[in-house]
Amino acid sequence: MCLFDTHCHLDLMVQKGIGIDTALQQARKAGVERIIVPGVDANNWNLIQQYAHEHPMVEWAMGIHPWFVSAESRDQLELMKIRLDQGEDCIAIGECGLDFYHGKDEQRLQIEVLTEQLKLAQRYELPVLFHVRKAHQELLQLLKQYPLPKGGVLHGFTGSYELGMQYIKQGLYIGVGGSITYERARKTRDAVARLPLDKLILETDSPDMPLYGYQGEPNQPKFVKNVLSSFILLRNEPEQTITLMIEKSSKLLFKL
Numbered sequence: 027m028c029l030f031d032t033h034c035h036l037d038l039m040v041q042k043g044i045g046i047d048t049a050l051q052q053a054r055k056a057g058v059e060r061i062i063v064p065g066v067d068a069n070n071w072n073l074i075q076q077y078a079h080e081h082p083m084v085e086w087a088m089g090i091h092p093w094f095v096s097a098e099s100r101d102q103l104e105l106m107k108i109r110l111d112q113g114e115d116c117i118a119i120g121e122c123g124l125d126f127y128h129g130k131d132e133q134r135l136q137i138e139v140l141t142e143q144l145k146l147a148q149r150y151e152l153p154v155l156f157h158v159r160k161a162h163q164e165l166l167q168l169l170k171q172y173p174l175p176k177g178g179v180l181h182g183f184t185g186s187y188e189l190g191m192q193y194i195k196q197g198l199y200i201g202v203g204g205s206i207t208y209e210r211a212r213k214t215r216d217a218v219a220r221l222p223l224d225k226l227i228l229e230t231d232s233p234d235m236p237l238y239g240y241q242g243e244p245n246q247p248k249f250v251k252n253v254l255s256s257f258i259l260l261r262n263e264p265e266q267t268i269t270l271m272i273e274k275s276s277k278l279l280f281k282l
């Protein structure tokens with residue numbers, strides 16, 4: 027088994043008191059080969075890069091998350107540009123995106139900061155990790171405007187089959203996480219059952235998004251194995267076909 031946790035905030039897990047060595051050891055025991063840690067803004071880039079240097083199974087991405095968009099974002103985008111110019115070893119841009127859940131505040135700034143990151147992904151030919159909430163049409167529009175040479179992943183997917191297909195048509199993979207372990211997530215489970223197998227990859231979003239049965243506990247990368255088990259139950263293909271395809275897609279997207 028060769029699993030990938032394509033979205034795991036190791037730095038936030040540490041903040042919750044989870045030891046990184048133990049978490050990685052347990053993940054490896056569960057068959058996890060690689061973990062991708064997203065940037066949220068310039069304040070965590072150095073730390074997660076250090077994790078990647080210290081632990082061969084860890085990779086990092088550089089990005090500004092919509093929750094962390096601020097007056098400092100323009101300077102941080104400049105810094106990002108400089109670091110990418112110098113040949114940074116991040117494997118993706120992100121996480122970035124749009125989150126309009128809390129209303130209209132900052133929407134314009136979010137769009138501006140995302141647009142700049144899309145341009146950087148184009149210029150440096152990197153895949154992108156996307157976060158989106160209550161802004162699907164706006165994000166789809168931007169994806170059409172700024173086509174990504176190396177694609178990306180819509181992380182933490184919840185929604186309908188039709189919505190998933192719209193992103194796939196824009197060249198994205200769909201990041202499937204713990205939400206499919208909840209039977210009440212009917213729409214998302216139905217979508218994940220029917221979306222093309224070669225466009226789906228797995229994640230935990232640790233320490234968030236605890237799986238069914240683990241509510242109230244911090245999520246961990248080892249649980250990507252449980253996400254896979256739920257995923258297999260939803261699909262019609264043989265187990266081996268599924269695991270091989272997910273491995274292939276994860277490696278293809280992130281050039282691993």
Ligand SMILES: [Zn+2]
Pocket residue numbers: 033035064121157231
């Ligand atoms: Zn995230």
